[in-house]
Amino acid sequence: MITTHPFDDDKLHEECGVFGVSGTADAAAMVALGLHALQHRGQEAAGITSFDGKEFHTHRALGHVAGNFDSGDVVGALKGETACGHVRYSTTGETALRNVQPLYAELASGGFAVAHNGNISNAVKLRRELVRHGSIFQSTSDTETIIHLVATSRYRTLLDRFIDALKQVEGAYSLICMTNEGMIACRDPLGIRPLVMGRLGDTVIFASETVALDIVGAKYERSVEPGELIVVTNGEVRSHHPFGKQPARPCIFEHVYFSRPDSIVDGSSVYTVRKEIGAQLAAENPVDADLVIPVPDSGTPAAIGYAQESGIPFELGIIRSHYVGRTFIQPGDGVRHLGVKLKHNANKPLVAGKKIVLIDDSIVRGTTSLKIVQMMRDAGAAEVHMRIASPPTQHSCFYGVDTPERKKLLAARKSIEEMREYIQADSLSFLSIEGLYRALGETSRDAAMPSFCDACFTGAYPTTLTDLDEREQPDQLTLLAERLG
Helix, strand or coil, X not given: CEECCCCCCCCCEECEEEEEXXXXXXXXXXXXXXXXXXXXXXXXXXXXXXXXXXXXXXXXXXXXXXXXXXXXXXXXXXCCCEEEEEEECCCCCXXXXXXXXXXXXEECCEEXXXXXXXXXXXXXXHHHHHHHCCCCCCCCCCHHHXXXXXXXXXXXXXXXXXXXXXXXXXXXXXXXXXXXXXXXEEECCCCCCCCEEXXXXXXXXXXXXXXXXXXXXXXXXXXXXXXXXXXXXXXXXXXXXXXXXXXCCCECHHHHHHCCCCCEECCEEHHHHHHHHHHXXXXXXXXXXXXXXXXXXXXXXXXXXXXXXXXXXXXXCEEECCCCCCEECCCCHXXXXXXXXXXXXXXXXXXXXXXXXXXXXCCCCCHHHHHHHXXXXXXXXXXXXXXXXXXXXXXXXXXXXXXXXXXXXXXXXXCHHHHHHHHCCCEEEECCHHHHHHHCCCCCCCCCCCCCECHXXXXXXXXXXXXXXXXXXXXXXXXXXXXXX
């Protein structure tokens, strides 16, 4: 079996997307629509939980939203005026139904459902302590840690117990929670993962991206602030800031790749930013070429910006098929390499004999770039130059992004010249970190206090990474062996 996303497999993937609705009779149907718009953020599984004032109802399934939530019977069984949903691409916990969110539990105060985008970077340590004191986990997801922390908190009210739980976790999170009393939406104190609020009449809606508000006809109201908890009860909206003010560090890669280009992230149009990224890339890394060609679809806005800044014509030299499923069964290894053409194919009459500039958003392992360059050479390109619309990805992400371990990142192991040789391009250049910040409207990057989380490029992680630090510490047997040997 091979993947039919040969260009997408070598990308960084968001862990998930969340969507919540409070105050409408068809809440679950609206959540299903919202999840369709967030499908790009997680394609392994989807789930919806609703509350009808008396009981919680849940449907979770592996696979896409389409096919699992298209049936009127499925959505119709999710009754109630409040509902939240989740699409998943796992970074913590295996792909199994028990890890599909929203996760739900019966607490002393009643039902509690949670949908989580992000990653708890001390979840292993917290889980170990909770199990030691009698907690019984039903999943391998870091999200379940939050439920157990709420359940075991000694504070009186559910809101205080929830705040107490969040004060014990590290890392990144955007959460939509449902209780018997209403809905809670919150964002981690640094705002690493995105979350927005919108309205449709009296209905209050939360989503990972504004594009999900657009699909249900809701009006974007604002981003949930870093460290903010918003409680919605019977149409009343109350805001809490229990963590104290900290400088925000939203994920910079939302602008580079994760978010859909038609979304607004923290007040900025993703499409406009990506075009400016392309313009900055052209100014920093010019090349003598005949055509600017995007690697579809994520490289397209940056390629438009590169073409406009450089004056080199923009053309679609790679054609993408949008009608291929996720996997394709091959009869044998002999034709395995043909799978790449199921999803993308070179526009040979356009490419033949031309010097081309390929624009892509990033290089992770490098396997994708190697295939693309070879595809262009097979199509007759005279020269193939690659320009990457972000700095080299040299460090793993621990905040809810599926990143290979660092030793598998091409830029962590090789110089840019060595990377060029590996992908067999005529030239290879990346956008500088300063250029990326300029594209986002910053005059420069403040190394002491960056405006974004850019750890995948710089290694400057904005939080402690307890679980990682513990894994990297040698065990006692190793230390003893080193002393004796």
